[in-house]
Amino acid sequence: MEYAEDDYLMISGIQHFKFCRRQWALIHIEQQWEENAHTVTGELMHKKVHDPSLKEKRKDMIIARALPVASRKLGISGECDLVEFHKSEEGIQLHGHRGLYTIYPVEYKKGKPKLSEEDKLQLAAQTMCLEEMFCTEIPEGAIFYGETRRRETVAITEDLRDEVVRMFQEMHEYYRRQYTPKVRYSKACNACSLKEICLPKLGKTVSVKAYIEQSLKEENQ
Template sequence: MEYEEGRYLMISGIQHFKFCRRQWALIHIEQQWEENVHTVIGELMHKRVHDPYLTEKRKDVIIARALPVSSRTLGISGECDVVEFHKCEDGIRLYGHRGLYSVYPVEYKKGKPKLTEEDKLQLAAQAMCLEEMFSMPVEEGAVYYGEIRRREPVQITEELREEVRSMFQEMHQYYDRHYTPNVKYSRACSACSLKEVCLPKLGKTVSVKTYIGQMLGEEDE
């Protein structure tokens, strides 16, 4: 199956979807967004990395920034923070450059390595787009973490690829239905930039009508 360009979802959405399906739907379906200190720091970091007019060459490595990528089979599009093209014996040809090159995506994150796989999934999705665009395998990439100022290599395994396919398929189903999942409160909700929109503690304990009544009652006191 191939998707039309008008139905493409954002690659970065897989981070939100893995963290919380409701958060993803609030942002990508309902178009709601709130800034917090974490999102602001992350945005500033990406602005420093992204310069679509800058391509560097360091010895046998060509570095492209803010490279647009997409996949018809996954129905996604976005930008890679950095894609490095390493000169090799068996790779692709790049216009204006001699020799053959392999493809190596690098995603930038403000924090430190996570125990969960959101960052790896986003990188894997980018790698799968690059494979489709350049018709060559991308077996490894890296995530650079600003807090530790170091790259963490990531093997693009079949397990990661399968989870990427499964998650984007589910995301397309939600998007087509305009479906926003119900709240599932967890400790992670306290750090979410959308907690004031989502109202995760509301959950199933009280109705919206009751919650609003309680809030109005507090204001009258």
């Protein structure tokens, strides 16, 4: 099966979906978004790495920034923060360049490595797009974390690839149905930029009145 371009979903949405399916639906289906310190810092970091004036060629390596990518098989599109093309006898041909090159995607994140796999899934999705576009195989990439100032190598395993496929299939189904999941409150809700829109604690109260009374009580403590 292949998707039409009008049905493409954003690659970056897989991070929202892995964190919270409701958050993803609020942003990508209901078009709601709020900034917080975390999102602003992340946007500034990506703006720097996505500067189209920063193009480089270093000896046997070509660096492309903000490279548009897409996959008809997955029905997704987006941009890779940075893609390195390394000259190699085991690589592929690039239009306008002599020799053969292997492909190495690098995703930029503002914080530090996570125990969960949101960042790895996004990188894997980008890698799968690059593989489809360039008809090649890419075994690994890297995530650069702003807090540690270092790259973390990520093997693009079959498990990661399978989860990417499953998650985007589920996302396409939600989008087709225009379905927003119900609230499921957890501690992670406190760090969510949409908590004032989502009102996660409301899902745990008996009524709106009880929620308001509890909020007033917390403010007065």
